[in-house]
Amino acid sequence: MSDTSDAPDTPDTPTPDTSDTSDLAARAARLDAADELAFVRDRFVLDDDVVYLDGNSLGALPRAVPGRLAEVVEHEWGRLGIRSWEESGWWTAPERIGDRIAPLVGAGPGQVVVGDSTSVNVFKALVGAVRIAHADGPGRDEILVDAGTFPTDGYIAGSAARLTGCRVRAVPADRIAAEAGPRTAVALVNHVDFRTGRLYDLPGITAAVRAAGALAVWDLCHSAGALPVELAAHGVDFAVGCTYKFLNGGPGAPAYLYVRPGLQRWFDSPLPGWNSHAEPFAMAADYAPAEGAPRGRVGTPDILSMLALEAALGVWDGVRIEAVRAKSLALTDFFLECVARYVPAGLVESLTPDAHAERGSQVSLRCAEAEKAMPELIRRGVVGDVRRPDVLRFGFTPLYTSFAEVRRAARVIGEVLS
Structure with a gap:
């Protein structure tokens, strides 16, 4: 479409006055x-x-993604087959790619794991946060949710509440800091409102929620890759986000989960899959969680979309x-x-x-x-x-x-x- 001058006026189709543009x-x-x-x-x-x-x-x-996907399909899968879990680094991809994302959200190595969808990671973070809050003592039976949240976050919060004996209380995001209190276990907040584009005060809300004795879970879907987030600097407890928006990972690209280092050993995931076991290939009947970021894994990683995301993250080199x-x-x-x-x-x-x-x-x-x-x-x-x-x-x-x-x-x- 050429960038030409405005179409001529017609009697019944008024055009804006562009004389001053x-x-x-x-x-x-x-x-x-x-x-x-x-x-x-x-x-x-x-x-x-x-x-x-x-x-x-x-x-x-x-531009790097099509060629990388062709290599993965034709060589790593087509020729190496199952050997690629070790020889091509497939097994370590969730943590390796998490470490690529970490600087973009102000996190350090070993603090971000890639895999599953945003919804699944919201569920892990919310239930894990409530379990930590409950371990500190009784009485915290409330999940605060941004009233304008993306609908799925609200649905997941409702399910997490039913599973943990909590209730959901929806309040405007800019009121969460004031509303957090002695009954609050966790607050789930969107960093940027998906409808309006409004950016909320991550440092201030996080500090207020923590001061109330609760934990904060942040949804970074509309901020990561568009602005500095600084999770570690602001003491964020949990964060989740997708990778197909400003991180350009492709349709349905896997999401990520961040857990504050001081909470990692206490993070009891509601989805304890074999991939997050301390010895996944021992095939033990009893679950023993891995240390660090791998604790956020569940099942077999979606390798094709994960490695497409890894190639996509190359656009951030030198940025x-x-x-x-x-x-x-x-x-x-x-x-x-x-x-x-x-x-x-x-x-x-x-x-x-x-x-x-x-x-x-x-x-x-x-x-x-x-x-x-x-x-x-x-x-x-x-x-x-x-x-x-x-x-x-x-x-x-x-x-x-x-x-x-x-x-x-x-x-x-x-x-x-x-």
């Missing part, structure tokens, strides 16, 4: 020329005719997460400015906070015609998604999104909504 293209060019991360874009397979703003649902394909955050804020600032200039007043309302301290790496626009508008945006080469009933959602992946694309996307939004 001539500076935006020049500014986008200057920002792209100064972009510290511009070199990373070539590490992805991208369509120059498409502005891809859905990396907060599924990241773009890293500073601080530079990613700086560009994320610059991209979203510029997008909001362009939307204000290209989209007629009153057609959209930003649900994403203006304050940098409260913004993730997405912008959500409330729009009455959202469900009709997004298919047309996609047809015109601007890919985002919709959250019903009326939210247009756009994710900004700093590793491959340019400022020129941001301007183009806002201009097309203005055309479609007009």
Whole structure:
């Protein structure tokens, strides 16, 4: 799709007044020329005719992945077969890849294990946290849950509560710090709200929950890979996250689990599979948990998707997460400015906070015609998604999104909504 001038006016299709937008293209060019991360874009397979703003649902394909998958299938599986568990390092992949993710979430070696889905890891973390809380004494029978959480987290919390004799109490995420009390066993919080893109105060909420004698479990699905997280520095107890959004691991890529080092020996996983046994090949009838990160494993790792993720993580070589955050804020600032200039007043309302301290790496626009508008945006080469009933959602992946694309996307939004 060429970046041409706006379509001509028609009597019954008003267009926004773009007479004052001539500076935006020049500014986008200057920002792209100064972009510290511009070199990373070539590490992805991208369509120059498409502005891809859905990396907060599924990241773009890293160029290294197809070749690596072919090698795994043709050589490691096809020729070596079962020998690859040792000779190709398949057995140690969950911890090895966890160590690759660890710096992106502010964790150390041996603190992150990769495997299973986010939902499964939320379940492990919640039940494990409640068991630790119960071991400290009776009376903690409450799981606090972010009231705006992604639905699955709420479903899992309800199941964990039924299994552990707790009750779930849903409160707004920004009230969790104040609501945590003597009955709270654990709080489950999303770092970034999936609908609005609001970033919550991980250090402050974690400290308040800990001060109340409870534990905190953080869902990092919409923050890891988009901004600094610093799990160890802020004393986070448990964290989980997916790898197919800002970490670009591919559809259905395995998730990860973080357990604070001081809690690892007390972590009693509700899913004690043979892979997390201290001697997995002893095939013992009694369970003895492994030490460290392997305690978070369950069953046989999903090797194909896991090794695709490992190859995908190569895009982070030479990338500073601080530079990613700086560009994320610059991209979203510029997008909001362009939307204000290209989209007629009153057609959209930003649900994403203006304050940098409260913004993730997405912008959500409330729009009455959202469900009709997004298919047309996609047809015109601007890919985002919709959250019903009326939210247009756009994710900004700093590793491959340019400022020129941001301007183009806002201009097309203005055309479609007009």
